Amino acid sequence: MRLIFTFFKAYPTQSIITLGAMLLAGLAEGFGLSMLLPLLGVVINTTSGGEGPGGSTQSNLERYVAGFFDTVGLSPTIGVLLTFFVGGIVLTALLSLLANKKVGYMVAQVATDLRLALIRALFATRWEYYVHQPIGMYTNAYATEANRSADAYLYGIRVIALLLRTTVYAVVALLMAWKETLIALGAGFFILYILRRLVTKAKKAGQRQTNLLNGLLALLTDTLQSIKPLKAMAREDMADLVLQKETNKLNRVLQKQVFSKEALKALQEPLITIFFAFGLYVAMIWWQIPLATVITMAFMLVKIIKTLQSAQKEHQTMVIAESAYWSLVSKIRENEGAHEAIGGTVVPCFDRAIRLDKVSFSYGVKQILRDMSLEFPRGTFSAIIGPSGAGKTTIVDLITGLLSPQSGQVWIDDLDLAAVDLRAWRRMIGYVPQETLLLHDTVLMNVTLGDAKYSALEVEDALRAAGAWGFVSEMPDGIDTVVGERGSRLSGGQRQRITIARALVHKPRLLILDEATSALDPASEAAICATLRQLRGTLTILAISHQTAILEAADRAYRLEGGYAHFIEKNDFARGEGEGFGAPA
Template sequence: MIGILRIFYGAEGTKPWLVLACLLLAGIFEGIGLASLLPLLSLAINDGAAEGSALVGYVESALAVVGLKPELGLLLALVVGAIFLKGLLTVVAMSYVGYAVAEVATGLRADLIGRLLKVRWGYFTHQPVGRIANAVSVDATRSGHAYLMAANFQVNAIQTVVYSVVAALVSWQLALAALALGGVIALSLHFLVRITKKAGRRQTERTSELVIYLSDALSNIKPLKAMARAGKFANLFDRKIRQLKRALRRQVISQYALKNLEEMLVAVVIGIGFYFAVTRWQVPVSQLLVMGILLYQAVSSVGKMQRQFQKAVLLESPYWSMRTLIEEAAAAEEPNPGRAVPSLVRGCSLESVTFAHDSEKILDAVSLEIPAGGLTVITGASGSGKTTLIDLLLGLHQPQSGRILIDGVPLGEIDLQAWRGLVGYVPQELILFHDTVLANITLGDPNLGEAEVREALEAAGAWDFVSAMPQGPHSVVGEKGAKLSGGQRQRIALARALATKPKLLILDEVTSALDPRTERDICQNIDALSRDMTVLAITHREAWTEIAERTFRLEQGVVTLVKDEGTLKRPA
């Protein structure tokens, strides 16, 4: 129960005390309406039940304070008005709850995405993308519904208090019997709540695992289909789907079992009590009706409160799963203590840089200079550490020893965001979004319009084929750019890197999967671009070393200068 209350009172962007105040006022008006019911019925059927009734005495005393008498019309207006105000306040409260549900779901999504964009690069190397996708799409929605169920739980809790108080005014024995009866029924059926909570937790876990599997499968669907192994791969999903089905089945069974068993038990007890009240105790009809209504409402409200609690615990696990993921991302936030603003006038350098993944040494006391302007190439076999060197230069990893300098200033003293803002980067495994060419280049940057996009496309040698597409730069490229050829995807990625007019352009094996002619065309584009910016290319292809001013070879963690023309091209 504590977890449910924490969701209601602790969810960010909500006003739980406003909801609680409206619900309390609604409960008070409902109590007034119920309290006026006994004298109203007594007057209507004239059975004398009002005489000697403590509840009727309280109502008459309250009316006397304002100079009114308990007449039929007044009592009827009082009952109707109280019920009307109770309904109005409940609608106001629950309308805000509807707003808060959307606020909770979207707030969790925004918080998670914001945290993820600030984490260290190493966080993503061990975090399944499917877990994040499931959290943003499924868990966030269910978390919003958890807040709704927690609010409904508050409604039923207040109603239980109201009915118990009014019942106590009629007869404290009645109130005690109602609470005892409701408590016994709730305790006897609480095992169904535990089953539901366990099933909800399993649903959250199995759904996350299923989305992780599916995300990985769709990322590799082409080779699976090419080898006719998609059907066999589906066997991996079967166990997760069976487990998810069992969890969902238990949820449904336990929810309906709780509701119907409660109603059956309450009906039996009310029926027995009504029989004895009429045949043995000769209770007046009006008083019996009011007592029956109060008893039924009090007992039922305990049952409703338990059912809302059951629904809330079912949806509790995705909320806390989201909070856990957000906290993990917050703990992995990338530090950025530097304050110096870089300019890249002189160049970059590494001084005796050593780096290792776990116990495997990747770079061993590497030192090299990358002068500003011109094209510098780093070659080496696959796995020699070329990409790791780039990651260190960008501050994505930290060296175990040595220094990385930008214009002579240690990278640790430089504002990483400002430094990366000077960089255009084309990775080896480029990814285009299932969106337009324009969106793939601007990446949501409001400072980049169609004019800047066209300029970047022309610089990358991509404008001719983009302008020939059905909708030009507004054409959708397909999933991961599937509607484009390999060379076209590389040029779009290059245009994306050039759109912000970077001072340093980093290219990581950008032509490794291209044919010689396409590679030659891209090399010509890069050669022309290197006259106006610093270009650092990671490659093992000979076409790049032919146009480079300076070439380094990286082998077994050691770097060697193999080409240096001495005179680098400078901006005209």
């Protein structure tokens, strides 16, 4: 029940209101049912000419009911008893509706809160941590584990509700015949005890399901992202075999869950039937309990045992889903532990230049940058070239604050980046990655990313600045045209221009292009470079590239190699000699 206590701690007010409604519903039902024995006594005694209400053969319950009616000044006739019986059941239904509505709202709220907590924690992590996380695992956590966690809350609340009702039924039954009730309760808990192993097996199967889904969804996401090259090489069957193997494992776990649930259901019924058959025989033959009491006791004890049976079923379903909650919470806490430092509090201006001063950085034992000093003056178009792994993207990550220098400093004008408000600085940056990550949505949505503060006119200005307005204006619905899955309805150059417009719409001071033209054909690359040349001066451009077209468009360039940066003279790369080195930076 640790899960239930955890949820109650997280949602105390809502949980108390819900349980209060459930408790009142149980009391109302118990009050209505307490009319049943006196009602049967009246009917049986009237038809048999026996002793009516208030006779010496009355049970404690009948005497309590008679005392209640004396207090309120009513006679316990059949009509009055029936009225109170029906009223109690109707009130129970209304209170149950209130409680179930509250539970339904809470289930949705639990799933929503967990999803938002996961997203916030993940987005706030350090970049070094984030890049090593399997995206599919978090997709599974956001979708499947959040739903299963909310279901676990639902089943847990149902368990508590059923136990509350069992308590009310037991009190009513104890007032009728306490010895028999205690025996019945003992038998009921004994039945639950001998079937507990099926609950344990179901819990283990649920934990296995959670682990398998984490791995399977991570594998599936990675496979779907690389399906094109797999199909091009006719190797998708290998991925299919791996996914098939993991899916079959999941299927076997689900089969175990089904067996445990059905076995519990199948075994509960005969055990309860045997107990009641024996109990009725003992009550009527050995103990010779009055018929009205036997009927009412049988009814109450059936409700008690059936309610306990239902509670065990709900508990079994809860423990199957419970592992998803702990798995999701562990991810949230792990991400919170990898929280990114927010930096300082100073808002930069970026009036003069960005400088790297004797910066060194390594990934593990691999040294990437060695005492590197670079400068990118405001309003210039700078290019960084070099072989893969030379540290080009690392420099960009240092400038954006995604990474911190292990020695040396990054300066914005005269401000050390360590003292700068990173979010304020990043709002001054437009970033264009190598991969054009477009949403399956409109051009407008892809440029604004859903931010309502940007008007259609501002989107148009950004598209014009990116050289995209020409083809966008000719689309059937203009900026409201859907671009297709990952921008499939657009050419590579068009997709990249939409991405550049996204980076420009918030009017940045620094535009970073990380291999943004490497996947384009020469004509598209030349067109993008022409657009960039028109932007220089109005904002600072820093481009990482292997392409000579970027060098020709840039004002200045550096080549990285062996952990060092070398300045390339403008006349060198203008003559196509960008591979040569000029004066060291």
